[in-house]
Amino acid sequence: MITVWENGKPVKLKVKETSGKNSSQLFKKEQAAAIQEEDESVPTFARLTTNTNKNMANKIKRKYLKPVVIPIFSALIIGSVLGLIMLKMFVTLDSEPTSGGGDIPISTVEKDKEDQKAQKGSSLVQLEGVQAYVLQAGVFNEEANAVEWKEKYANKKIPTIVWEKNKQFYLFAGIAETEAQANHLRQQLQKNELEVYVKEWQTAGIETDLSNAEHQWLETFQSEWNKSLKLLSTDEKLEIKAWKKIVDAFPKDTEDLSQLNTHIVENLDKLSEDNNKQVQGILLSVWHTYEKTIKKLESK
Structure with a gap:
């Protein structure tokens, strides 16, 4: 209830x-x-x-996977591209360039040169420069003009040479060891109504590969040439026996110095003459041939 x-x-x-x-x-x-x-x-x-x-x-x-996956794929792509580039670079380095005709690798040519140097016993040597004072009879842009002017001096029994340098043709009519001696020679030429100018002239020294015999021969040549110039500048007679020794000591296994040696042989008898002006012309021409010789050596 x-x-x-x-x-x-x-x-x-x-x-x-x-x-x-x-x-x-x-x-x-x-x-x-x-x-x-x-x-x-x-x-x-x-x-x-x-x-x-x-x-x-x-x-x-x-x-969380998206920020991780994208960098991984990007790294793989970049790595592949860089790998191909590096592979191409190594392949390029390994492939040897050729010289000239494309048949002989440059490395082979250089190796042959080194082998030749080793056989000759050659090494890199320093050749001293040559310096003197010259009587400049003129400078021309055309060789023909220099040769034409040369005849004017030949008619007065003054030997001259044409010397090309820097695309200009110089006409030299004498040489001396010092500037004072060169001015004395200039005054003598002025008496013949020939106007010349004293100019310092030089052949620069070079570094080149030479055998021991070649190097010694060129050093002997330079020494005798300088000695002859000193004797000539003081009106003394040259020592022809010394020049004959240079010819006799010429290295038989070289072709690079043949032109210079041949020029000396051809003018050997003239170096013993009493004509001072004639001997000046010979020393000038021998010097000129020497410069052409060492330029060829330098360009090798």
Whole structure:
């Protein structure tokens, strides 16, 4: 029996009791229904949760993998390109260039030169320069003009030579060791109504490959030429025996110095003459041939 209020008045109601057995069965049914409903909803909820987690995981993977993958592929591409470039460079270095006709590698030519030097016993040596004062009779742009002017001096028994340098043609009519001696010679020529100018002239020294015999021969030549110029400038006679020794000592296994030696041999007798002006012309021409010889040596 329970009491409730209805319209402001207490009302007593009788409640029907439910047996324990029935109550227990009802509880079990309700519990089973709840469990069944829960069981039915769990698979669905689990599937939804699993898919969502996979999608989220994929997004996270893509988010973190993208900054890593791109640099890796970029590095691979750049590395491949640089590798091809380096390979090409090494191939180019390994391929030997050829000289001239394209049949003989330059390295082979250089090796042959080194072998020839070794056989000759040659080495890099220093040749000293030559210097003196000359009497310049003229300078011309055309060799023909210099040769024409040369005849004017030949008519007065004055030997001259034409010397080309820097694309100009110089006409020399005498030589002396010092500037004072050259001015003395100039005054003598002026008496013959020949106008000349004193000029310092020189042949620069060079470095070149020569055998020991070639080097010694050229040094002996230079020494005797300078000595002859000194004697000539003081009106003394040259020592012809010394020049003959130079000719006799010429290295037989060389061609580079042949032109100079031949020129000395052809003028050997004239060097012993008493004509001072004639000997000046010989020393000038020998000097000129010497310069052409060492220029060829330098260009080798």
